[in-house]
Amino acid sequence: MSAGADAPVCLLTGAGGRLGxxxxxxxxxxxxxxxxxxxxVPQAPSQLSASFDPLDASASPRSGRARTYAVQADxxxxxxxxxxxxIALARYDRVDHVVNAAADSxxxxxxxxxxxxxxxxxxxxxxxxxxxxxxxxEVARAFWRERADENRALRRSVVNVSSVSGLxxxxxxxxxxxxxxxxxxxxxxxHMAADYERIGVRVNALxxxxxxxxxxxxxVADAVTTLLGxxxxxxxxxxxxxxxxxxx
Amino acid sequence: MTAAAPARDAGEDAxxxxxxxxxxxxxxxxxxxxxxxxxxxVPAVQAQxxxxxxxxxxxxxxxxxxxxxxxxxxxxxxxxxxxxxxHLGMFPVLLDAAFHRVLARVLDVRxxxxxxxxIHHHAPGSATGWVHNDLNPGWFAPSDRxxxxxxxxxxxxxxxxxxxxxxxxxxxxxxxLIYFLGNGPWQDGDGGETGLYAREQQRVGEPSKRIAPAxxxxxxxxxxxxxxxxxxxNVRRARRSIILWLHEDVSAADARWGRGSLVGWG
Numbered sequence: 001m002s003a004g005a006d007a008p009v010c011l012l013t014g015a016g017g018r019l020g021x022x023x024x025x026x027x028x029x030x031x032x033x034x035x036x037x038x039x040x041v042p043q044a045p046s047q048l049s050a051s052f053d054p055l056d057a058s059a060s061p062r063s064g065r066a067r068t069y070a071v072q073a074d075x076x077x078x079x080x081x082x083x084x085x086x087i088a089l090a091r092y093d094r095v096d097h098v099v100n101a102a103a104d105s106x107x108x109x110x111x112x113x114x115x116x117x118x119x120x121x122x123x124x125x126x127x128x129x130x131x132x133x134x135x136x137x138e139v140a141r142a143f144w145r146e147r148a149d150e151n152r153a154l155r156r157s158v159v160n161v162s163s164v165s166g167l168x169x170x171x172x173x174x175x176x177x178x179x180x181x182x183x184x185x186x187x188x189x190x191h192m193a194a195d196y197e198r199i200g201v202r203v204n205a206l207x208x209x210x211x212x213x214x215x216x217x218x219x220v221a222d223a224v225t226t227l228l229g230x231x232x233x234x235x236x237x238x239x240x241x242x243x244x245x246x247x248x
Numbered sequence: 249m250t251a252a253a254p255a256r257d258a259g260e261d262a263x264x265x266x267x268x269x270x271x272x273x274x275x276x277x278x279x280x281x282x283x284x285x286x287x288x289x290v291p292a293v294q295a296q297x298x299x300x301x302x303x304x305x306x307x308x309x310x311x312x313x314x315x316x317x318x319x320x321x322x323x324x325x326x327x328x329x330x331x332x333x334x335h336l337g338m339f340p341v342l343l344d345a346a347f348h349r350v351l352a353r354v355l356d357v358r359x360x361x362x363x364x365x366x367i368h369h370h371a372p373g374s375a376t377g378w379v380h381n382d383l384n385p386g387w388f389a390p391s392d393r394x395x396x397x398x399x400x401x402x403x404x405x406x407x408x409x410x411x412x413x414x415x416x417x418x419x420x421x422x423x424x425l426i427y428f429l430g431n432g433p434w435q436d437g438d439g440g441e442t443g444l445y446a447r448e449q450q451r452v453g454e455p456s457k458r459i460a461p462a463x464x465x466x467x468x469x470x471x472x473x474x475x476x477x478x479x480x481x482n483v484r485r486a487r488r489s490i491i492l493w494l495h496e497d498v499s500a501a502d503a504r505w506g507r508g509s510l511v512g513w514g
Contacts, residue, residue: 041278041457051272054285054350055265 003067007032008154009092010228011084011139013075013132014102016040019161019211022221023099024068033068034088034095036075038102046070075102075131076123085138095139096154097228100132101161107175114177121177128181132160133188136196136203144199151200158196158203159227160189161220164238167207167247182207186236190248193234202233207247209240264346267293273354273468279446279456280476282469283354286462288427293341294464298430300338301367301488304329324479325375330366330405331397339490342427345394348494355470357422358496362388362396364405364421365492370440370482377479379445379452382424382471383511386495387416406513419495420510421471428461430488440482442467452478461487473509 008031014020015035024033024044035042045051046068069091073080088095104124108117136158144151165175166182189205196203204227208220223239235246273285289297308329331343341347345361352359364386389402389412398405403416410416426442434440443455450456458480459467469475471493501510 041276043274048277050275052275052354053270054273054354055261055268057353 003028003030003032008096009034009088009094010097010099011088011095012036012099012101013135015042015070017101018217019220020101022217023101023224026221026225028068032092034084034091035068035070036073036084037070038074042070044068075135076126081131081134081138085142089143095143096156098136098139098158099224100135103128105178107173108177109174111176124177125181129184129188132185133192136192140199144201148200156201157228158192158201159224160185160205162186162205162207164207164209189236190234197233204232205236207236207238215240261346264341264344267341279444280474282444282467284459284467286465288464288466289341294429296340297342301430301490304367305369324377327369328366332400333397336395342490342492343395348395351423351425351468352494355423357470357494358500359422359494360419360496361394362419362495363492364398365490368489368491370487372482372484372486374482376452376481379448379450379476379478381473381475381511382421383473383509384421384513385510386419386421388419389414389416418498420498420501421493422496423494424469424471425492426467427490428465429463429490431461431463432485434460434462438482438484439480440487441480443478443480445476448476461489473505
């Protein structure tokens with residue numbers, strides 16, 4: 001079953017990744033998604049992918065209007081952020097939620113040798129920390145800014161997917177750049193929450209433990225769903241083997 | 249899709265319905281339109297197909313050993329046993345006209361009933377293939393059979409040469425099916441995928457998409473000037489598959505893709 005045309009619209013980045021796919025699976029029957037992917041097309045039903053019964057002679061696999069619309073974009077490119085927001089609004093006429101799940105999760109080595117990975121570290125910081133803020137800001141500029149009451153009534157929100165690596169130092173793992181990008185995202189989320197309060201949009205960060213190793217990917221997706229629907233604002237949440245809980 | 253009970257291909261296709269699981273198939277647009285499906289056949293049919301594969305391959309291996317173990321395909325690093333009339337009863341469903349009608353409908357192909365195919369066995373470490381589209385011609389001796397496989401005693405499938413005085417009919421490959429079986433649990437890094445490409449000049453090792461050779465799964469696509477695909481080296485384990493090509497009239501292919509689009513046999 002897929003969501004109806006009046007279902008909330010979520011702009012989801014990292015839609016082709018493990019977490020993005022789980023978020024689409026968990027919410028496909030209650031939300032419409034503008035699913036942004038960089039390399040891997042999301043497997044969820046969209047204009048690019050549709051499930052069908054091979055014995056059903058009456059239906060074409062290409063028939064119907066999928067509630068998920070997949071858009072390829074590299075959010076490190078300056079024009080990409082504006083383009084995906086334009087597409088979302090052109091297709092759905094609104095955006096209710098932004099879930100920033102895209103990330104460069106690579107570990108680029110010891111900070112002693114950062115001089116050899118300058119480009120990679122800069123790109124990682126751009127994608128993991130700045131792009132989420134730029135994307136939400138673009139949605140605010142194009143749609144949310146003049147709709148504070150409506151935003152509050154519809155509980156519009158932003159969820160930035162961070163990591164416990166942004167909370168803890170795991171020495172000797174070479175993840176200094178990744179860790180810093182996620183720590184930055186968490187602080188940025190708190191600042192965003194303060195700034196976006198005026199326009200009635202909630203902003204929270206979610207710091208999952210390693211998934212699917214330490215915590216099932218589905219549990220992280222469920223945590224995202226929870227944050228989209230509750231009243232939390234300006235919080236950093238951890239989700240790990242002990243469940244979902246706010247840190248601040 | 250509608251939630252209502254679907255209008256099924258009933259009657260003569262009832263055995264087919266009993267052979268397929270109810271797992272949905274998935275149509276994908278990128279890098280070119282194709283269909284993938286997992287858990288395709290019910291366990292009994294899957295087991296029959298695996299047993300038939302092993303029997304045919306074992307006979308081939310014995311003959312190949314006696315003949316000096318030459319590979320069946322020169323550019324394609326695999327052992328291939330082409331399907332002939334003797335295989336019709338051995339591979340349930342896959343060589344049945346009812347299944348071919350479903351494939352043709354899914355891809356919107358006007359299939360003639362002429363079908364080429366065979367079993368493919370890639371030994372571990374088989375070389376990566378090349379990017380190609382399968383939009384090739386094939387010649388068939390005329391037949392009244394619902395499934396007309398190449399009769400190599402009467403005509404050359406690739407050459408069109410008449411061997412018994414009967415003029416073969418030229419057809420064009422219109423749909424390609426790869427069914428994977430007997431490969432065991434597949435993991436990232438095992439290789440043996442089918443790579444799909446957005447363009448012919450793409451590096452073979454950098455496909456736009458990789459289709460893993462998971463047991464009882466299939467890849468299906470219309471053969472077009474842009475259906476670029478290639479075998480990717482299987483690093484760790486043998487890769488077994490059954491390939492089918494449904495064919496259509498040359499005039500249909502010319503009308504759809506333009507004259508001169510067919511790729512001859514080099």
